[in-house]
Amino acid sequence: MVLRHAMPDGGEHLDWMIERPDAGRGLISFRLAVGTDLTNPEIVDAERISDHRREYLVYEGPISGDRGRVERVAEFRVVSLAESEVGLRVVLEEIGGGGRRMEWIGERQVGPRWRFSGVVC
Numbered sequence: 001m002v003l004r005h006a007m008p009d010g011g012e013h014l015d016w017m018i019e020r021p022d023a024g025r026g027l028i029s030f031r032l033a034v035g036t037d038l039t040n041p042e043i044v045d046a047e048r049i050s051d052h053r054r055e056y057l058v059y060e061g062p063i064s065g066d067r068g069r070v071e072r073v074a075e076f077r078v079v080s081l082a083e084s085e086v087g088l089r090v091v092l093e094e095i096g097g098g099g100r101r102m103e104w105i106g107e108r109q110v111g112p113r114w115r116f117s118g119v120v121c
Contacts, residue, residue: 001027001057002038002074008066015070017052018090019078026051028083030114038074039094041102041118048112088114091121 003015012034017027030046038044062069076092079101083089088106093099106116 001072001076002032003056003060003070004034004073005063005068005070007068014073015049015052015056016046017056018081018088019054019057020081020083021078023054026053027056028088038076038092038104038118039100039102041104041120044104044116044118046106046114046116048108048114088116 001017001019003017004012005015006012014032014034014036016030016032016036016038018029019027029049029052031049032044032046036044056070060071075095077095079091079093081088081090086108089103091101091103093101101121102118103121104116104118106114108114
């Protein structure tokens with residue numbers, strides 16, 4: 001899932017959240033630049049942020065603590081997922097957009113920075 005996160009200072013970014021199969025764990029989360037389209041395979045730079053609560057799978061609206069507001073801009077079903085400290089491979093199926101599948105392979109760069117490359121499967 002991708003949420004547009006509008007900040008109180010007027011800035012905004014996208015939060016890409018990937019659901020793990022284990023319902024007891026949080027959502028793998030990355031910050032992306034506004035305009036990033038995960039249905040259009042390319043090279044995407046991302047910043048790994050803390051795992052988000054699973055409630056964000058269905059939540060839209062204001063964020064507590066005056067941290068802005070989120071709005072869903074894309075939704076995906078996770079077909080397969082493999083993660084490690086330095087790599088991530090996820091196959092996503094677009095929901096509500098024709099059911100296209102995309103495979104994204106990410107490698108950690110420096111610190112929280114990651115680089116993903118995507119292909120349509």
